[in-house]
Amino acid sequence: MAGLIAPVARLIEEFSKLPGVGTKTAQRLTYHMLRAPADEARGLAAALIAVKEQVAYCSVCSNITETGVDPCAICADDRRDAARICVVEEPLDVLAIERTGEFRGRYHVLHGAISPIDGIGPDQIRARELIGRVTGGAIDEVILATNPNLEGEATAMYLADLLAPHVASVTRIARGLPVGGDLEYADDVTLIRSLQGRRQVER
């Protein structure tokens, strides 16, 4: 970064390490921070540090939780069905399913999916913790809600084998057409999957 003074160049460099941020965007963000009041910069810096210092992992479901709040709010909630576990790849997936209000059980966050290319095997995702949770025998159903791509399927298949001896019912979320969508705009794979997963009309 020729012609830039060191603190500016340093911030641009840090910003551009973020996912989805290139050099141009990093520059814009940096100059925005230069013009912003000092309080705003302090606020951002404090939030960044807080996210590292005040966030921990729930000892039960491995989802993120506030430091000192363990188990997390969902695991501690007695009104939720403790016999049902929904397994997801990332904390954001928990938010997505929570938004639906449809699921009242508990979660297990793997923090990844099996992908040998990226060096992620069964030991790098939190699979052992999941098995630990179900070996007690108090679990009726585990819902495998990993992403419907190759790596997510590999993870689901691996977990299904592992879980089978311990859990009465291991299920996989359905794949198919989006609600409100048009058949003619659906991609082929989705259409094929939805045909394969068709169901008897309930009357």
Next chain:
Amino acid sequence: MRLARLALEQFRSYESAELHLDPGLTIVAGPNGAGKTNLLEAVFVGVTGRSPRTVADHELVRHGAPFGRVRLDLADPAGGEGARVETVVPGIEPPAGLRKRVSVNGLARRSGSLGETVRAVLFRPEEMLLLVGSPSERRRFLDAILAQRDRRTARDLVELARVLAQRNALLRAIRREEATADGLAFWDDQLAVIGARVTASRLALVRELGARIGPLHDAVAPPDELGDAVRLGYADSLKDAWPERDAGEDGSTLEPAFRRRLAAVRQKELWNGVSLVGPQRDDLVVELGGRDVAAHASRGQQRTIILALKLAETDLLGTDGPRPIVLLDDLFSELDPERSARALDLLAERGQVLVTMADPSAIPVARRARVPIWQVGDGRLSLTPRVA
């Protein structure tokens, strides 16, 4: 649809040029470096949205120009509506906001979505490697045809590449003792299912090409070579795990065969850290008179076989979509006069064909008279008056 007119602006060596095409054969002649190949490339870019020679699109634009344009005017021989396909390619310093775009009759289309309207089959001199080069060249040849004909197989090919990449990474991790072999089950399963489907598709394709290539080859080969039949075969990596091989490309026997073969080579795969079974190890076998062409056929014989292979591809693609425009770059340079003459006769009756050659005077006058010859020179195109 047939190509009635090709118009270029700022494309490669052409500032502006126009070529009118007959329904049949058209010859483009000119000295080396005059821009003959650029013309065929322009048709290919217009039809497929991509260049066969480069992935850097700005190289297609004439030096110093902000953008280049290829326009194809298509006519429907049945008398229906024609179509105007326009491809705009940004140069190395394009005007702000200009992106590569493809439009049909003025409406934006996704590049490469024209397969229903118009197709092209191209021969480049580099493709002599198809016969003498590594098996990967021949697999690519087969897969490119499959991907054009059938979207399901196109998807399978993409998926297969991902499965193999993941599986190989896992095999390497196991060899380094960073993973255990029980993680292979899912990837074995995927490889068996998708591998069986791709293999079945390739086998069917080789059989269809094989049924067509014989007569095409014999039409060009001189009479004393007619005893040597061209045969296409497919060499799979399943070995004795697929005893039903000779019964045909029945997908239902392929999948269990993959599983048996994977089990048989398990230890070897773990030592090597790479997948040893699957379509990525297979090969298209081309024989002339029962002998492998790479080792035994002359250059002229190889060119004849490649021409027959390309025309078989054209005929096959023509059965389930628009008949492709055939683009043959410098095919004739290594054919003797007799083969050239017979090849021209064959091409004259195979839809639209665009052929480049340095010196059309090598063609007998009687045949030349029937074919329009465009002369290329100094970035210009001119139609040579036909010999009376």
